[in-house]
Amino acid sequence: MQTHKYDTVIVGAGGAGMRAAIEATKRSRTAVLTKLYPTRSHTGAAQGGMAAALANVEEDNWEWHTFDTVKGGDYLVDQDAAEILAKEAIDSVLDLEKMGLPFNRTPEGTIDQRRFGGHTRNHGEAAVRRSCYAADRTGHMILQTLYQNCVKEGVEFYNEFYVLDLLLNEVDGVKKAAGVVALELATGELHVFRAKAIVFASGGTGKFYKVSSNAHTLTGDGQAAAFRRGLPLEDMEFFQFHPTGIWKMGILLTEGARGEGGILRNKDGERFMERYAPTIKDLAPRDMVSRSIYTEIREGRGCGPDADHVYLDLTHLPPEQLDAKLPDITEFARTYLGIEPYTDPIPIQPTAHYAMGGIPTNVKGEVLINNTDIVPGLYAAGEVACVSVHGANRLGTNSLLDINVFGRRAGIAAAEYAATADFVELPEAPEKFVADEVTRMRDASGGESVAAIRRELQETMDRNAMVFRTEQTLKQAREDIVELRARYKNVSVQDKGRRFNTDLLEALELGNLLELAEVLVVSALARKESRGGHYREDFPDRDDVNFMRHTMAYREVDPEGNESIRLDYKPVVQTRYQPMERKY
Numbered sequence: 001m002q003t004h005k006y007d008t009v010i011v012g013a014g015g016a017g018m019r020a021a022i023e024a025t026k027r028s029r030t031a032v033l034t035k036l037y038p039t040r041s042h043t044g045a046a047q048g049g050m051a052a053a054l055a056n057v058e059e060d061n062w063e064w065h066t067f068d069t070v071k072g073g074d075y076l077v078d079q080d081a082a083e084i085l086a087k088e089a090i091d092s093v094l095d096l097e098k099m100g101l102p103f104n105r106t107p108e109g110t111i112d113q114r115r116f117g118g119h120t121r122n123h124g125e126a127a128v129r130r131s132c133y134a135a136d137r138t139g140h141m142i143l144q145t146l147y148q149n150c151v152k153e154g155v156e157f158y159n160e161f162y163v164l165d166l167l168l169n170e171v172d173g174v175k176k177a178a179g180v181v182a183l184e185l186a187t188g189e190l191h192v193f194r195a196k197a198i199v200f201a202s203g204g205t206g207k208f209y210k211v212s213s214n215a216h217t218l219t220g221d222g223q224a225a226a227f228r229r230g231l232p233l234e235d236m237e238f239f240q241f242h243p244t245g246i247w248k249m250g251i252l253l254t255e256g257a258r259g260e261g262g263i264l265r266n267k268d269g270e271r272f273m274e275r276y277a278p279t280i281k282d283l284a285p286r287d288m289v290s291r292s293i294y295t296e297i298r299e300g301r302g303c304g305p306d307a308d309h310v311y312l313d314l315t316h317l318p319p320e321q322l323d324a325k326l327p328d329i330t331e332f333a334r335t336y337l338g339i340e341p342y343t344d345p346i347p348i349q350p351t352a353h354y355a356m357g358g359i360p361t362n363v364k365g366e367v368l369i370n371n372t373d374i375v376p377g378l379y380a381a382g383e384v385a386c387v388s389v390h391g392a393n394r395l396g397t398n399s400l401l402d403i404n405v406f407g408r409r410a411g412i413a414a415a416e417y418a419a420t421a422d423f424v425e426l427p428e429a430p431e432k433f434v435a436d437e438v439t440r441m442r443d444a445s446g447g448e449s450v451a452a453i454r455r456e457l458q459e460t461m462d463r464n465a466m467v468f469r470t471e472q473t474l475k476q477a478r479e480d481i482v483e484l485r486a487r488y489k490n491v492s493v494q495d496k497g498r499r500f501n502t503d504l505l506e507a508l509e510l511g512n513l514l515e516l517a518e519v520l521v522v523s524a525l526a527r528k529e530s531r532g533g534h535y536r537e538d539f540p541d542r543d544d545v546n547f548m549r550h551t552m553a554y555r556e557v558d559p560e561g562n563e564s565i566r567l568d569y570k571p572v573v574q575t576r577y578q579p580m581e582r583k584y
């Protein structure tokens with residue numbers, strides 16, 4: 001085992017991790033550990049854009065953006081954080097422009113902007129053009145731009161290093177960050193990284209669903225590591241289903257397609273969103289559009305022989321506009337469905353997309369250990385974190401914004417902390433937990449298969465914990481997950497080697513998914529109301545009296561070693577806006 005020492009260690013090289021690294025490297029000796037080569041991070045798959053009230057093409061301001069974010073999140077958003085997000089959005093976009101990002105331009109040469117769901121003028125009057133974009137490759141451009149700037153700043157990367165554990169240690173009765181344990185893919189060797197400050201920027205956890213827009217690598221490793229070390233996870237029941245995934249495959253077709261004028265239609269050709277959101281129609285927030293699509297399907301107005309999807313219609317848009325603004329997603333339709341989007345509507349269905357919940361932080365990115373106290377030296381930003389700027393439902397284009405605003409903040413705060421803090425002693429045998437897990441899985445033979453457990457997990461999550469939920473379906477999901485977790489204890493991997501053992505890593509990732517799926521379901525069972533992305537058919541209304549609060553889930557272990565999940569709650573920060581009924 002090798003030990004390394006850095007002032008600041010960042011886990012993850014997606015948008016949040018690299019934005020943090022650019023700041024941290026200027027201020028402290030920094031290393032970035034990433035399981036993927038940086039430019040393969042999921043940020044690179046983001047298509048539609050990044051929100052900022054630049055007002056380049058239409059009247060706009062950050063206050064409207066704040067309001068839309070709060071209302072879009074069904075009032076579960078912490079309003080102080082949303083205000084920072086919307087205010088700092090403007091500099092965030094300009095920073096990326098200065099770093100070299102090739103945004104689409106208006107004829108006058110300023111950054112062009114397009115419409116996206118839930119972004120409106122003057123508190124809901126009409127849709128507004130707020131999303132800054134680079135065709136339908138905005139995330140790719142952000143990731144490349146940030147990577148180039150990391151190279152320029154001399155950021156030190158450890159690529160294909162899987163962080164599998166977080167090390168905390170008590171100093172004078174306070175738990176502080178001490179380091180992380182990582183497995184090097186190329187050698188199978190374990191490494192301990194000691195650091196004064198650690199930033200988790202390890203992304204989302206969408207692979208516990210089958211129909212998902214998320215890359216195979218989004219397995220919630222950071223959330224699970226924190227949870228296992230006794231830290232809470234916030235609002236995990238809120239998972240976003242994006243309305244327009246390619247039918248059956250889940251591959252994303254950006255909301256930018258509707259921002260450019262695309263229309264959702266049922267089997268009768270009807271523009272059904274007019275009935276659900278008369279003002280902004282197809283550009284209603286994602287939770288509402290996904291529910292509307294499934295309502296159409298359930299009521300027999302779905303398309304195809306099984307009436308199990310609806311259409312995204314782009315046929316009325318000029319081919320030149322599709323080629324210039326949506327080149328990738330129109331190509332996806334040709335490649336994956338054999339459909340020509342110039343002339344034919346595209347079959348779509350909602351797809352698991354984004355974790356609103358995660359590791360709770362304050363607006364500096366400091367990780368909370370309970371409702372009020374932080375873990376000194378520990379930070380989180382991006383999809384792994386919950387600030388909470390997205391509340392119960394994230395607005396499109398607010399995540400690329402989140403990773404830039406809060407990635408930057410976490411990078412600065414971590415490096416400034418590292419400048420004055422001391423290293424915390426490592427706990428005894430720091431690598432033990434990971435080493436034991438690895439040995440157990442490699443040495444076992446003839447045990448349960450990773451692929452089978454993962455498939456069953458995804459099936460029960462798709463069936464029981466998706467857009468519509470009830471007590472019964474959630475209980476079923478929980479029962480299935482408990483059984484799968486028991487089987488997981490006997491999992492064995494085929495590849496017994498050390499080098500490039502992806503078999504072993506998939507087994508470890510599956511452990512994380514199982515743990516987090518259970519947190520999601522337990523949190524969802526307890527939330528007996530419907531809010532944003534969490535819709536309970538048995539409790540169809542929002543209940544502000546009992547549930548205007550964040551869920552905080554903790555892992556508890558009794559003296560016999562039995563695990564359970566304890567739920568607590570945290571107040572929502574409300575500053576300007578009183579909760580109202582959410583109509584569009």
Ligand SMILES: Cc1cc2nc3c(=O)[nH]c(=O)nc-3n(C[C@H](O)[C@H](O)[C@H](O)COP(=O)(O)OP(=O)(O)OC[C@H]3O[C@@H](n4cnc5c(N)ncnc54)[C@H](O)[C@@H]3O)c2cc1C
Pocket residue numbers: 011012013014015016017033034035036037038041042043044045046047048049050138139161162163164201202203204213214215221222252254353354381382383384396397398399400401403
């Ligand atoms: C298809 C798609 C399209 C999207 N389009 C948009 C959009 O147009 N606008 C928008 O605002 N949002 C969009 N989103 C959401 C947005 O892209 C993501 O939420 C955001 O990019 C997440 O960034 P991140 O830096 O937090 O994580 P990621 O970009 O996912 O990066 C995670 C990083 O963590 C590393 N990592 C993970 N686990 C480990 C581990 N155990 N050890 C070491 N490293 C680890 C990975 O290697 C990676 O570098 C889209 C998402 C998807 C899936």
